[in-house]
Amino acid sequence: MSKNSKVLNLKDKISGNEVDLSLCDLTEVPVRELALFTKATVVDLSCNNITSLPPEFCNLTHLVKVDLSQNQLTCLPDDLGNLASLQHLDLYNNKLTTLPVSVSQLRSLKWLDLKDNPLEAGLAKAAGDCLDEKQCKQCAAKVLQHMSELQDEVDRVREKRRLREKELERKREVKQKEREAKDKEARKREKAEEKEKRRKEYNAQMAAAAAREQQKKKTEEKKKKKNGQAAADKKAAVEKTSKPQRSLLGLMFKFLLLLLLGLAGVAAACRLTDLQKEAVCVPVNVAVDDGLSWAKEQEVVVRQLVQNLSSAAKDFLESTQASKN
DSSP, X not given: OOTTOOOSOGGGGEETTEEEOTTSOOSSOOHHHHHTOTTOOEEEOOSXXXXXXXXXXXXXXTOOEEEOOSSOOOOOOGGGGGOTTOOEEEOOSSOOSOOOGGGGGOTTOOEEEOTTSOOOHHHHHHHOOOOSHHHHHXXXXXXXXXXXXXXXXXXXXXXXXXXXXXHHHHHHHHHHHHHHHHHHHXXXXXXXXXXXXXXXXXXXXXXXXXXXXXXXHHHHHHHHHHHHHHHHHHHHHHHHHHHHHHHHHHHHHHHHHHHHHHXXXXXXXXXXXXXXXXXXXXXXXXXXXXXXXXXXXXXXXXXXXXXXXXXXXXXXXXXXXXXXX
């Protein structure tokens, strides 16, 4: 039992299928206790100080008749329509202004009393006076119809709201996709720009490297030309210097050769002809004899001199050939 209830034992209030909790000064409905007695389908809670029904009250689906008249109810739980077995509902003399739209689901409801409640105009018109059994039955039917219309309106509003939310969600998704597409395009453009930047930097590096290589080649070519020109100038200078020397040596060699030939001719004439007895040839023959004697004596020296002359001539020829090349 509720802690605010004066009912000490619910079994004492049960008679058959009825539970009489009227005039018990209740402020709350003992839902847990009522749920234990599923065979008690009729509950009288009239003439108490109940201000509201807990949501758990809607789980008492075995209830067929409920009397909540002369209480202080200002509202009913939203899920009241779950009481599928409810046929009789007395809400006389409370403080209700509206009913939950789920009342339209009470298809078994045959009797309803809403007298002496500050009902809103539309609901009051549907409820009528409810002064007798017939009017209370009509009240149940008309209120159910009225609540069904409200339920339909609520469903339409809910559907419109759902469609509106769906449309808003679709627009949000479209905007999100557009945003994502723009971001993707922006990232793609940034990547392309970055790639183009790297390509330009690479091309610039390659161009700079090519320019350096070209400059290096030009420098090497200039250096080669300079070295070649210097070599040519040196060669020309050597040739220019050595040419007069070669000419002078040639003249001297020719003069000596002619002189030797002349002397040899004179010596041959003085020794092999009849002129040997002439006074002119006597000193020549003596000189030849002395020369031959001296030559024999100096044979080694002559040989060494010849070798030196041969070496000198060979070196001269080689240097001349190198200068030409």
